[in-house]
Amino acid sequence: xxxxxxxxxxxxxxxxxxxxxxxxxxxxxxxxxxxxxxxxxxxxxxxxxxxxxxxxxxxxxxxxxxxxxxxxxxxxxxxxxxxxxxxxxxxxxxxxxxxxxxxxxxxxxxxxxxxxxxxxxxxxxxxxxxxxxxxxxxxxxxxxxxxxxxxxxxxxxxxxxxxxxxxxxxxxxxxxxxxxxxxxxxxxxxxxxxxxxxxxxxxxxxxxxxx
Numbered sequence: 001x002x003x004x005x006x007x008x009x010x011x012x013x014x015x016x017x018x019x020x021x022x023x024x025x026x027x028x029x030x031x032x033x034x035x036x037x038x039x040x041x042x043x044x045x046x047x048x049x050x051x052x053x054x055x056x057x058x059x060x061x062x063x064x065x066x067x068x069x070x071x072x073x074x075x076x077x078x079x080x081x082x083x084x085x086x087x088x089x090x091x092x093x094x095x096x097x098x099x100x101x102x103x104x105x106x107x108x109x110x111x112x113x114x115x116x117x118x119x120x121x122x123x124x125x126x127x128x129x130x131x132x133x134x135x136x137x138x139x140x141x142x143x144x145x146x147x148x149x150x151x152x153x154x155x156x157x158x159x160x161x162x163x164x165x166x167x168x169x170x171x172x173x174x175x176x177x178x179x180x181x182x183x184x185x186x187x188x189x190x191x192x193x194x195x196x197x198x199x200x201x202x203x204x205x206x207x208x209x210x211x
Contacts, residue, residue, distance in 0.1 A: 025182040028092045032175045033060030040064055040087040047172045048072065052130050054140030056104045056176040063172040064088070064163075076165045084112070084123075084162030088173060091158050094181035099152035101179030103159065106143035109166040111136045111173055115159050118151045123164050132166070143174075152179060 030036050033046050047061040047069025064086035067074035079085050103120075105113060110132040112123040121144065124132040131137040135144035148159075157179070165171040 023183045025180050026095055028094070028179045028181075030090055030092065030177050031056070031059035032062045032088070032173060037062075037088050037090045039089070040083075044088070047170075050108070050138070050170050053108065053138050053172075053174075054106055054143045056106060056143060056174045059174045059176045061172045061174045062088070065171075068171045070170055072170070075168055076171050078166055078168060079164045085165040085171065086173075087160060087162045088175075089158060089160050090175075090177070091156060092179060093156050094152060094154055094179060096181040096183040097154045098182040098184065099149070099154070099179065101148035101152055101177065102145055103148055103175060103177040104143060104145045105136055105161060105173070105175040106138055107131075107136055107161070107163045107173040108138035108171050110164050112162045112164075113146060113159070114162075115148055115151045116153060116157055120146050120148075120151070123162070125164070125166065127167055148177070148179060154181070 033044075035044075037044055041064040043064060043066070045063050045066045045068075047063050048071055049055075049061045050070040053061060061069060063069065065074060065076060066072070068076060076085055103113065105111060105121075108131045109127075110123045110125065111121075113120040113136070121136055124134050124137060126133040128137075130139055131142065135142050137143075159177070161173055161175060163171065163173045
């Protein structure tokens with residue numbers, strides 16, 4: 001009666017040695033001014049921020065044209081129709097299937113944001129005394145954080161920010177983003193030793209049984 005008990009104990013030991021293992025997530029951070037984005041002109045210039053502009057974590061204000069920041073002396077034509085005054089493209093690769101992320105973005109005068117051809121935020125074309133009245137715009141309260149989760153995909157992701165110069169003076173954009181990619185949960189079993197021991201015990205028990 002003791003022999004089956006040993007077998008049962010070893011089976012339970014093997015079960016308790018099952019350890020779920022999950023690879024570490026891949027985290028990608030990007031900010032305006034870090035050199036990872038491209039623009040509609042092929043150039044990304046770091047600007048001197050206007051005193052009324054807000055900030056995004058770790059990021060600079062940038063422009064596709066030189067001198068459009070505070071004291072730069074370059075005033076771009078006001079947008080009336082067609083393509084944005086300038087646009088910025090940020091691409092990043094997510095290796096796994098479970099993805100999340102966010103983007104904090106500001107612009108003078110306003111911006112629209114696209115992710116993988118999906119519009120996340122339309123431009124705000126209502127003026128105020130500084131830029132646009134509300135998000136997305138240039139003052140701190142008008143800088144907006146957007147969730148990227150619904151449209152993030154495994155593989156290459158393309159984030160596009162179209163900036164509109166509407167009412168003269170300075171122009172630019174700032175953004176700070178992060179994306180996290182996590183593999184599907186997998187269970188690997190550290191059962192080799194237990195199964196080997198179980199096999200040896202069973203073999204020994206069979207040898208002791210009368211023929």
